[in-house]
Amino acid sequence: MLKENQAEKSYRAIHDMLARGELEPGERLVNRTLAERIGVSVIPVREALHRLATEGLIEHTPGAGATVREPNRQDLEELYILRDANESCAAGEAAKYITDIQLEELEAILQHMIKLADQVEATAKQKATKSIFDSWLDDESQYHEIIVEASRNRLLAKVIREYRAIDRIFEAQRMSPDILTIEVARRTCTDRQQFLQALGNRDSELARKLMSEQIQKGRKTVLGFFSKRRREG
Secondary structure (H helix, E strand, O other): HHHHHHHHHHHHHHHHHOOOOOOOOEEEEHHHHHHHHHHOOOOHHHHHHHHHHOOOOOOEEEEEEEEEEEHHHHHHHHHHHHHHHHHHHHHHHHHOOOOHHHHHHHHHHHHHHHHHHHHHHHOOEOHHHHHHHHHHHHHHHHHHHHHHHHHHHHHHHHHHHHHHHHHHHHHHHHOOHHEEEHHOOOOOOHHHHHHHHHHOOOOOHHHHHHHHHHHHHHHHHHHHHHHHHHHHH
């Protein structure tokens, strides 16, 4: 049991490092260094890295060990295909079953995002700082989690949570706060307000449609930013 707990502890710790962007794409992952940092032995770290490799978050190269995987355009395209198919479905189902409390929670998150957009506008370049961007991503994660819960579909929720964890790590690895401009922030808040109205009206088809449109807008923004960075890099 202790071994299992240490393996899970190691997995969560490394997973969190990836999600926070503390491990750079291409960075070599040294078992002993990670073990000392986490406070466990080398064996559970090795097991955790194997698990992360099966999830596609790190790569094992014979003779070179494990390295942080760098996402490519195909990875991003595939994730957005999954998001559109599954999260649009979840949005439609959420419109049928969402509670007043969940609607209030979504409204509170939206209001916080509006405040973050105000902070973006107040910066010199009207682009997010790292702290603003981190808060924005946290809001995004909570927002979608509530929608998934409101859908009341356990299998759909399981699929979405699995790939959103990967997507969050890819965001940390590939993006910078510059992607969150005032234009993107304001547009997102406006879109979210329309979506919340559809949920409040229990309009399943409109909620599904709006979620799909928002995901496609996000796809265009992210892939455009990704391509620009690769050209400049």
